[in-house]
Amino acid sequence: MSNDRTPETSQLQQFIQQERKLKPILLMTHVVYGYPSIEDSIRLMETLLESGVELLEIQFPFSDPIADGPSILNACHKAINHRPQLDHCLKAIESFKQRFPNSRILLMSYLNPLYRYGLSKLVKEAATGVSGLIIPDLPLEQAEQYRKDCELAGIDPIWLITPDTPESRLVQHCEAATGMLYCVSRRGVTGKTDSQKEDSKQIPTTTVSLRDYLGLVAEKSTVPLAVGFGIRERHQITMLQGLADVAIVGSALLDAYDNGGLRQIRQLITTLRGKN
Amino acid sequence: MNNNGYYGRYGGSYIPEILYTSQQQLLKEYRQAQADSSFQLELQQEMQQFSGRPTPLTPCRNLSKLLGGAQIYLKREDLNHSGAHKMNNVIGQGLLVKRMGKKRIIAETGAGQHGIASALIAARLGLECTVYMGAKDIERQYPNVFWMKQLGAEVVPVTSGGQTLRDALDEALRDWTDSHPSSHYLIGTSCGCAPYPEMVAKFQSVIGRETKEQSQQLFNALPDAVYASVGGGSNACGIMLPFQSDVAVELIGVEAGGRGTKPGDHAVRLSNNRAETDSPAMLGSPGIAQGFASIFLQDEQGQLQETHSIAAGLDYVGVSPIIADLAEKNRLRMIAAKDDKVIEAFQLLLRHEGIIPALESAHAVAGAISEIPQRPKEQNVVINISGRGDKDIFNVASAVGDPEFDRFLSRYLDQSLKT
Ligand SMILES: Cc1ncc(COP(=O)(O)O)c(C=O)c1O
Numbered sequence: 001m002s003n004d005r006t007p008e009t010s011q012l013q014q015f016i017q018q019e020r021k022l023k024p025i026l027l028m029t030h031v032v033y034g035y036p037s038i039e040d041s042i043r044l045m046e047t048l049l050e051s052g053v054e055l056l057e058i059q060f061p062f063s064d065p066i067a068d069g070p071s072i073l074n075a076c077h078k079a080i081n082h083r084p085q086l087d088h089c090l091k092a093i094e095s096f097k098q099r100f101p102n103s104r105i106l107l108m109s110y111l112n113p114l115y116r117y118g119l120s121k122l123v124k125e126a127a128t129g130v131s132g133l134i135i136p137d138l139p140l141e142q143a144e145q146y147r148k149d150c151e152l153a154g155i156d157p158i159w160l161i162t163p164d165t166p167e168s169r170l171v172q173h174c175e176a177a178t179g180m181l182y183c184v185s186r187r188g189v190t191g192k193t194d195s196q197k198e199d200s201k202q203i204p205t206t207t208v209s210l211r212d213y214l215g216l217v218a219e220k221s222t223v224p225l226a227v228g229f230g231i232r233e234r235h236q237i238t239m240l241q242g243l244a245d246v247a248i249v250g251s252a253l254l255d256a257y258d259n260g261g262l263r264q265i266r267q268l269i270t271t272l273r274g275k276n
Numbered sequence: 277m278n279n280n281g282y283y284g285r286y287g288g289s290y291i292p293e294i295l296y297t298s299q300q301q302l303l304k305e306y307r308q309a310q311a312d313s314s315f316q317l318e319l320q321q322e323m324q325q326f327s328g329r330p331t332p333l334t335p336c337r338n339l340s341k342l343l344g345g346a347q348i349y350l351k352r353e354d355l356n357h358s359g360a361h362k363m364n365n366v367i368g369q370g371l372l373v374k375r376m377g378k379k380r381i382i383a384e385t386g387a388g389q390h391g392i393a394s395a396l397i398a399a400r401l402g403l404e405c406t407v408y409m410g411a412k413d414i415e416r417q418y419p420n421v422f423w424m425k426q427l428g429a430e431v432v433p434v435t436s437g438g439q440t441l442r443d444a445l446d447e448a449l450r451d452w453t454d455s456h457p458s459s460h461y462l463i464g465t466s467c468g469c470a471p472y473p474e475m476v477a478k479f480q481s482v483i484g485r486e487t488k489e490q491s492q493q494l495f496n497a498l499p500d501a502v503y504a505s506v507g508g509g510s511n512a513c514g515i516m517l518p519f520q521s522d523v524a525v526e527l528i529g530v531e532a533g534g535r536g537t538k539p540g541d542h543a544v545r546l547s548n549n550r551a552e553t554d555s556p557a558m559l560g561s562p563g564i565a566q567g568f569a570s571i572f573l574q575d576e577q578g579q580l581q582e583t584h585s586i587a588a589g590l591d592y593v594g595v596s597p598i599i600a601d602l603a604e605k606n607r608l609r610m611i612a613a614k615d616d617k618v619i620e621a622f623q624l625l626l627r628h629e630g631i632i633p634a635l636e637s638a639h640a641v642a643g644a645i646s647e648i649p650q651r652p653k654e655q656n657v658v659i660n661i662s663g664r665g666d667k668d669i670f671n672v673a674s675a676v677g678d679p680e681f682d683r684f685l686s687r688y689l690d691q692s693l694k695t
Contacts, residue, residue, distance in 0.1 A: 062565075064437075077437060085577060112565045112572075116574065137290045138290065139291065139293065142290065165297075187456070188454035189454070
């Protein structure tokens with residue numbers, strides 16, 4: 001790869017920018033493949049795609065998800081009991097891609113299951129259905145080959161940045177970013193355990209205010225910004241309008257599903273979109 | 277080790293982005309402390325004054341005679357304050373925490389030995405301390421939990437997954453992602469992201485340095501072989517690394533053979549110990565988890581597996597990248613000892629030498645006993661007794677089947693329920 005070549009705008013980025021012309025903010029919903037069962041998780045994904053979420057993030061479960069809090073951790077452990085297979089997951093994603101052309105699908109997992117499958121092989125095979133890959137325990141400096149593979153396959157490696165990321169490192173990530181950047185809103189893991197301590201009216205951030213943090217990222221970055229961790233309610237999403245392009249909802253969705261199944265999911269999506 | 281914390285193809289740093297600044301800070305402070313003679317002096321003093329170092333090298337004349345092979349010496353890490361080698365590491369990291377100005381430590385623990393050591397150093401240095409411990413391990417090692425609480429530490433039971441050391445480690449990492457600006461993650465073994473494996477091994481290497489000197493004094497030579505148990509790998513790294521370039525010194529690590537070779541019945545990640553496990557190849561495979569690349573017990577989908585050992589401290593799914601690399605390069609030979617052999621070795625050491633080893637350390641003894649009769653009498657063999665066995669009283673009592681102990685417990689319970 002030569003450095004002086006400006007990369008074409010990725011398909012994921014184009015998609016987000018197109019959609020954003022029509023909507024103030026997009027929704028990315030996070031689900032765990034295999035929870036509560038393989039079939040039910042497929043039904044859940046279909047329900048979300050039918051309800052028109054623009055982006056669906058599918059987590060392939062790992063036994064030791066160190067960036068995830070209780071809701072997703074529990075879902076991963078239950079999912080693993082059903083012996084989820086990565087190649088089956090990829091097939092399901094491929095079929096979604098054909099049936100729901102108005103949404104894009106991202107695959108998220110920890111390194112080990114992907115590494116076990118073969119990271120290069122995965123990237124190649126995922127390209128038919130997956131627009132972006134999220135691997136929270138793969139740091140930029142360990143990712144040279146992965147980035148080459150992704151570019152070749154036309155998949156975006158999605159990098160995570162946090163309010164604690166120093167500015168020089170933020171710049172590195174912004175330069176590497178294609179598709180979108182995943183801006184973690186605060187410290188800690190996914191879900192509610194530690195955001196409960198904080199004012200639920202705000203998306204909690206740590207040393208800097210969310211506005212300043214996202215402002216800085218927007219200044220350094222040319223790709224769309226997605227914000228996640230601790231987003232549960234409509235007013236949080238409203239607050240993000242103008243600061244970010246995508247709101248990511250994970251644990252809240254799982255909790256809704258656990259409380260009231262697919263009905264509650266549809267209701268939550270409607271509420272989050274502010275359409276009631 | 278290279279600059280990115282790799283040992284061969286193992287090690288590295290695979291952590292969530294939020295931890296980057298604290299990981300870098302630790303790396304920097306650790307490097308500076310290594311080069312700072314006043315830190316080194318304080319470290320040495322604290323090991324002496326708080327933990328009672330140096331620990332002796334004890335000849336085992338009776339056991340040597342009984343087995344009829346090489347001469348046996350024990351490195352007595354059980355005589356550290358807290359009763360295990362874990363103290364060496366917490367003193368080192370504790371002093372680093374002070375240097376960094378952090379106010380709280382987070383620790384994971386399996387057997388509870390590292391939990392106790394962390395609680396002790398926290399009390400001494402005036403730090404807050406939170407210990408994550410698998411709910412199953414809490415059941416196995418309650419006396420240690422009791423002491424941690426008495427020392428002022430908060431003990432958090434971990435109820436996810438297999439509820440053992442690996443789950444506790446995950447949970448400690450989760451805490452750190454939230455608390456890293458004010459808290460230090462004080463890992464208890466030479467695993468985790470760089471620089472933890474290197475740093476813990478370094479703080480533990482006082483064991484090997486002393487052993488080297490004491491061998492010269494006692495038998496005027498380097499040992500012919502060194503045996504150590506391998507959980508995460510810190511006591512093994514500690515005693516072995518100072519001998520790494522002395523190629524005549526054979527290094528042997530002993531893993532937990534547990535009940536057998538079925539997944540979930542053992543913690544044999546590296547050894548291909550046909551006699552004990554009759555497995556064609558090592559049972560672990562390369563993986564990346566909990567912040568580092570190493571050999572892990574996992575299924576074909578890359579899910580980490582459950583483990584078992586009679587010794588809670590060896591019941592770990594991964595292994596130090598330093599150990600994985602040394603084993604791959606054949607500098608270190610790995611074998612396994614099953615639960616029943618461990619109890620036999622434990623009893624042998626009690627009866628013939630009057631020393632009560634931790635069940636973890638008894639693995640090293642069992643491994644050594646399986647080979648010593650074949651070694652010539654002129655050889656000198658050192659076994660690392662990483663800890664003392666008092667904590668194992670409940671497990672040993674049930675393993676040896678002492679009915680009087682059970683009756684005592686029920687009488688004690690009756691009494692305390694009455695009052
Ligand atoms: C006495 C003792 N020995 C050995 C171990 C195993 O750990 P490592 O392999 O890091 O020495 C432990 C762990 O808790 C322990 O308490």
